[in-house]
Amino acid sequence: MAHDERMTKDFVRDIVDAHLASGRFGQRVHTRFPPEPNGYLHIGHAKSIVLNFGIAEEYGGKCNVRFDDTNPVREEEEFVDSILEDVRWLGYDWEDRLFYASDYFDQLYEWAVDLIRKGWAYVDDQTVDEIRAQRGDLTTPGTLSPFRDRSVDENLDLFARMRAGEFAEGERVLRAKVDMSHPNMNMRDPIMYRVLHATHHNTGDRWCIYPSYDWAHGQSDSIEGITQSICTLEFENHRPLYDWLLDRLGVHHPQQIEFARLNISYTVLSKRRLRQMVEDGLVSGWDDPRMPTLRGMRRRGYPPAALRDFLSRIGVAKVNSTIAFETLEHSIRDHLNRTARRFMGVLDPLPVTIENLPADLDDTMDFAVNPEDPGAGTRAIPFSADLVIERDDFMEDPPKGFHRLAPGREVRLRNAYLATCTEVVRDGSEVTGLVCRVDPGSRGGNAPDGRRVKGTIHWVSVPHAVEAEVRLFDRLFTVEDPMAGDGDFMSYINPDSLVVRKGCKVEPAVTGIGPGETFQFERLGYFCVDPDTTDGHLVINRTITLRDTWARIRGER
Ligand code: ATP
Numbered sequence: 385m386a387h388d389e390r391m392t393k394d395f396v397r398d399i400v401d402a403h404l405a406s407g408r409f410g411q412r413v414h415t416r417f418p419p420e421p422n423g424y425l426h427i428g429h430a431k432s433i434v435l436n437f438g439i440a441e442e443y444g445g446k447c448n449v450r451f452d453d454t455n456p457v458r459e460e461e462e463f464v465d466s467i468l469e470d471v472r473w474l475g476y477d478w479e480d481r482l483f484y485a486s487d488y489f490d491q492l493y494e495w496a497v498d499l500i501r502k503g504w505a506y507v508d509d510q511t512v513d514e515i516r517a518q519r520g521d522l523t524t525p526g527t528l529s530p531f532r533d534r535s536v537d538e539n540l541d542l543f544a545r546m547r548a549g550e551f552a553e554g555e556r557v558l559r560a561k562v563d564m565s566h567p568n569m570n571m572r573d574p575i576m577y578r579v580l581h582a583t584h585h586n587t588g589d590r591w592c593i594y595p596s597y598d599w600a601h602g603q604s605d606s607i608e609g610i611t612q613s614i615c616t617l618e619f620e621n622h623r624p625l626y627d628w629l630l631d632r633l634g635v636h637h638p639q640q641i642e643f644a645r646l647n648i649s650y651t652v653l654s655k656r657r658l659r660q661m662v663e664d665g666l667v668s669g670w671d672d673p674r675m676p677t678l679r680g681m682r683r684r685g686y687p688p689a690a691l692r693d694f695l696s697r698i699g700v701a702k703v704n705s706t707i708a709f710e711t712l713e714h715s716i717r718d719h720l721n722r723t724a725r726r727f728m729g730v731l732d733p734l735p736v737t738i739e740n741l742p743a744d745l746d747d748t749m750d751f752a753v754n755p756e757d758p759g760a761g762t763r764a765i766p767f768s769a770d771l772v773i774e775r776d777d778f779m780e781d782p783p784k785g786f787h788r789l790a791p792g793r794e795v796r797l798r799n800a801y802l803a804t805c806t807e808v809v810r811d812g813s814e815v816t817g818l819v820c821r822v823d824p825g826s827r828g829g830n831a832p833d834g835r836r837v838k839g840t841i842h843w844v845s846v847p848h849a850v851e852a853e854v855r856l857f858d859r860l861f862t863v864e865d866p867m868a869g870d871g872d873f874m875s876y877i878n879p880d881s882l883v884v885r886k887g888c889k890v891e892p893a894v895t896g897i898g899p900g901e902t903f904q905f906e907r908l909g910y911f912c913v914d915p916d917t918t919d920g921h922l923v924i925n926r927t928i929t930l931r932d933t934w935a936r937i938r939g940e941r
Pocket residue numbers: 417418419420421427428429431432452614615616644645646647653654655656
């Protein structure tokens with residue numbers, strides 16, 4: 385499938401172009417998305433997905449999904465399924481190219497033996513802590529391990545016995561023999577294998593030695609014939625090791641390319657921290673609509689096409705930066721404005737009786753399905769003399785500039801009638817309802833004499849209405865960078881990030897809206913039906929408001 389939201393050229397694509405021009409990989413373009421199955425995907429991962437699959441699509445190449453499942457302790461099967469579902473939801477298809485790094489354990493083992501034979505790897509009897517203490521630092525070279533000059537035969541024997549399970553965890557490791565005084569710390573004889581007596585979700589108990597990231601990743605890329613191995617900037621100083629290992633093996637050698645990871649203000653993009661928020665009960669789960677996870681965004685009602693558009697628009701950079709949350713919201717609004725069907729709902733109902741229409745009136749009013757998309761046609765919304773309007777669309781004593789309903793004032797009931805408030809019903813000081821009189825000649829919402837009416841308000845017909853619980857979301861944190869403060873990032877959670885409104889009234893057609901469709905409630909914003917909905921209880925999420933209310937608060941509007 386080719387998406388129309390093409391990224392403009394960036395430095396990654398420039399490198400691909402150069403490879404095609406030089407013929408380094410023939411005319412092949414083959415990328416991969418390599419998630420670790422230890423959590424749910426967030427929008428940072430989506431950036432990597434859109435980049436890798438996007439490049440494959442644009443160049444007529446291929447993109448694999450490869451689970452980086454080399455750590456048997458942290459990974460869970462549950463995450464494998466959810467990650468695949470999320471990639472598919474984003475709109476990408478790996479066809480028959482779903483792989484696991486653990487599928488390559490045999491090949492990786494053989495290649496390790498090969499490096500030992502060539503004198504490029506050795507078994508070290510020291511603990512990981514001892515090895516770390518000998519690494520030196522940027523100004524001091526590391527200390528050579530006393531086991532560094534073991535014979536090839538002894539290394540082969542010890543490595544085979546590591547594999548056979550003769551040693552306890554921590555007793556021995558396999559290290560690459562690179563250079564203990566290399567200015568790049570990753571080159572100071574990095575660890576290739578550790579002993580771990582753990583059951584792996586894919587290989588069971590077949591292995592008790594597990595490869596390190598550096599040993600598994602590049603070699604897996606090579607096995608799959610990857611051409612461009614795209615990763616985030618933290619791996620830039622792993623590239624010399626990536627190249628060193630593949631050069632020593634003399635096998636297919638992809639190009640590692642690093643780009644800046646996505647950061648977004650007012651949220652955190654790290655599986656570990658998101659997990660902490662779930663475990664501490666600060667959110668309802670990984671799919672809480674406030675979470676920056678793909679599950680959360682999906683439940684929130686963000687359309688996948690809008691996310692692809694956002695991720696394409698922000699581009700790919702070589703320097704880390706933070707994208708404003710508003711930029712994401714802009715893409716969501718822009719997409720929904722063009723595509724969302726319009727409905728009527730009232731979140732904070734104030735009853736209105738129309739005194740000059742029959743009490744048993746059962747009428748309908750025509751609305752455009754989407755004014756931005758005339759081809760979508762019109763739709764009838766039930767109308768009667770017994771309505772609700774939004775409580776804040778009425779003021780008894782309105783200040784200047786308030787153009788909505790007030791005693792004696794005429795407004796337009798959207799697409800229905802011009803109506804004048806003739807009476808305020810109250811219980812003590814509380815306004816409990818209004819009585820209005822409509823201009824019978826204004827049916828459809830236009831004045832017969834062309835007189836101007838400033839305010840237009842939305843409404844729902846009470847006898848036809850369905851009651852709903854509506855959940856209003858706001859940004860999850862109160863500060864731009866929750867990680868930058870002195871306190872724990874979780875202390876910056878926005879206490880108002882979830883507001884639940886009960887007793888809302890919506891037009892009946894809303895019950896027919898399926899999961900995955902985000903719609904507009906006129907004048908209120910974009911919404912979707914939440915999966916918590918049951919037969920008798922409609923639950924609706926607000927995806928996003930119509931305008932950026934934060935910009936208004938800051939006086940930018
Ligand atoms: P986290 O820090 O959230 O745990 P990770 O990098 O450990 O993320 P992986 O499952 O290893 O998660 O990542 C899969 C791919 O997604 C990798 O190629 C990684 O570089 C990329 N990726 C992860 N986070 C981001 C991000 N914020 N922006 C862009 N790419 C990302």
